[in-house]
Structures are given as structure tokens and as C-alpha cells.
Amino acid sequence: MKNLVILTGAGMSAESGISTFRDAGGLWDKYPVEQVATPEGYAANPKLVTDFYNERRKQLLDVKPNRGHELVAQLEKHFKVTVITQNVDNLHERAGSTEVIHLHGELTKVTSSWHPNNPHYIKELKPEEYEVKIGDKAADGSQLRPFIVWFGEAVPMIETAIDYCERADVFLIIGTSLNVYPAAGLLNYVPAHVPVYLIDPKQVPIASGRQVNVIRKGASEGMEELTRILVGEQ
Numbered sequence: 001m002k003n004l005v006i007l008t009g010a011g012m013s014a015e016s017g018i019s020t021f022r023d024a025g026g027l028w029d030k031y032p033v034e035q036v037a038t039p040e041g042y043a044a045n046p047k048l049v050t051d052f053y054n055e056r057r058k059q060l061l062d063v064k065p066n067r068g069h070e071l072v073a074q075l076e077k078h079f080k081v082t083v084i085t086q087n088v089d090n091l092h093e094r095a096g097s098t099e100v101i102h103l104h105g106e107l108t109k110v111t112s113s114w115h116p117n118n119p120h121y122i123k124e125l126k127p128e129e130y131e132v133k134i135g136d137k138a139a140d141g142s143q144l145r146p147f148i149v150w151f152g153e154a155v156p157m158i159e160t161a162i163d164y165c166e167r168a169d170v171f172l173i174i175g176t177s178l179n180v181y182p183a184a185g186l187l188n189y190v191p192a193h194v195p196v197y198l199i200d201p202k203q204v205p206i207a208s209g210r211q212v213n214v215i216r217k218g219a220s221e222g223m224e225e226l227t228r229i230l231v232g233e234q
């Protein structure tokens with residue numbers, strides 16, 4: 001089977017009711033990014049940041065995967081699919097995708113605030129544990145922090161993601177404004193002969209000048225169209 005590598009962003013989950021970040025009314029309009037998504041913000045006000053991610057976690061219980069997530073999962077019948085997502089929700093997994101790389105962490109996990117990337121301290125929360133409190137401790141005695149890659153922090157999964165991009169036979173981008181690096185640079189690792197598709201209702205600037213097949217639609221409609229292109233009528 002051919003390798004299909006799919007890079008997704010907040011637009012993938014928009015039709016499930018999760019706000020994007022940079023569209024009008026997006027999350028970063030409501031919550032200053034420096035306060036809730038940087039190590040400095042966390043150091044200054046851990047309670048505010050903990051509550052922000054508690055709220056995001058609670059929202060996971062109210063949303064479900066959309067048709068776009070489902071169609072991404074169904075492509076596993078025809079391709080070896082790897083989803084590289086910037087999203088911290090679990091909607092790809094819940095739609096049935098089996099190979100999901102989370103570049104920016106996962107809402108359902110927490111970790112040590114001293115050693116956030118030490119696998120020993122990363123813990124999956126059960127839904128009844130979604131509300132983390134100040135005073136809840138990781139196994140090393142530090143305050144539990146969200147397992148989220150904040151601005152200014154390293155992106156440990158980027159090397160793994162690059163390896164998949166280098167081996168892609170088809171590359172697809174869905175619902176990301178390609179503003180945030182290193183994720184936005186992954187297209188540069190996709191070999192030049194590999195067809196690239198992009199699904200987004202808005203125009204997304206491609207820095208490299210690379211030829212991209214643009215489907216100017218939302219994730220669900222766009223995935224219907226892309227499925228027809230890649231595997232024909234079902």
C-alpha cells in the first residue's frame with residue numbers, strides 16, 4: 001500500500017465545534033496566547049493555565065469526530081495512512097485513525113512540570129480525572145502540567161514526523177494556516193515528485209512555491225472530494 005501522510009490543524013476539528021486559533025473569534029482572540037500557551041505564562045499563573053486546559057478537556061466530552069475525521073480514518077482501507085496533527089484533541093483516534101502523531105501534545109494527558117517529555121511521567125487521564133487541580137502531583141513530586149507543547153518549547157515529535165514526510169507517496173494538508181513552525185515546514189521534506197493536496201476554505205500561502213492541488217472547501221466536503229479523487233466512487 002502507498003504511504004499517505006496527512007498534516008492536520010485546527011480546521012480539521014472546526015466542524016466538530018472546536019474553535020480554531022487564528023480565525024475571527026478564534027481561541028487566541030479570547031485568551032492571550034502568552035498567558036495560556038507559554039512556559040512563562042504557566043510560571044506566572046499556573047491556576048489560570050490549568051483551568052484553561054481543564055476547560056478544553058471538558059469540551060472533549062461534548063464534541064465528536066466529524067465526517068472529515070471519519071473519511072480520513074476510512075482511507076486506511078486503501079493506504080498506509082499516517083496522520084500528523086497539530087491538534088491536541090482526540091478526534092482522529094475516536095474516528096478510528098490508528099496512526100496519529102501529535103506534534104503539539106494531547107489534552108487527555110498530563111505530565112511532570114519538571115520533566116515534561118520524560119515518558120515515565122506522562123499519564124493518560126480518564127474522563128473523570130479531566131479536572132486537574134493545583135496540588136495534583138506527578139510521580140516526581142512536581143505539579144501536574146498539561147502534556148501540551150507550548151510556544152518556545154521544543155517539539156519532540158518533529159523528527160518522527162519528518163521521517164514519515166520523507167517517505168510519503170501522497171501528502172495531504174487539512175485545515176491549518178501554516179503559521180506555526182516547525183509543523184509548517186514539514187512540506188519541505190516531502191519529495192518533489194509526490195502529489196500534494198490541501199483542503200481549506202480559505203487561501204493558505206505555501207512558502208516554498210510548491211505545486212499544490214487546492215480543494216477550497218471545509219474538512220468534510222473537502223474529504224468527500226479528495227476520497228473521490230484518490231479512490232474513486234465507493
Ligand code: OAD
Pocket residue numbers: 008009010011012014015020021022023026037086087104149150151174175176177178179180199200201202204217218219220
Ligand atoms: P489556525 O487557527 O491558525 O488555522 C486554522 C485553519 O483552519 C485556517 O487556515 C482556516 O481557514 C481553516 N479552517 C477553518 N474552518 C475550517 C473547516 N471547516 N475545514 C477546514 N479548514 C478550516 O490553526 P492551526 O494552523 O492548526 O498550537 O494552528 C497551529 C497551532 O497554533 C496550533 O496547534 C496551536 C496554535 O497556537 C499550540 O497551541 C502549541
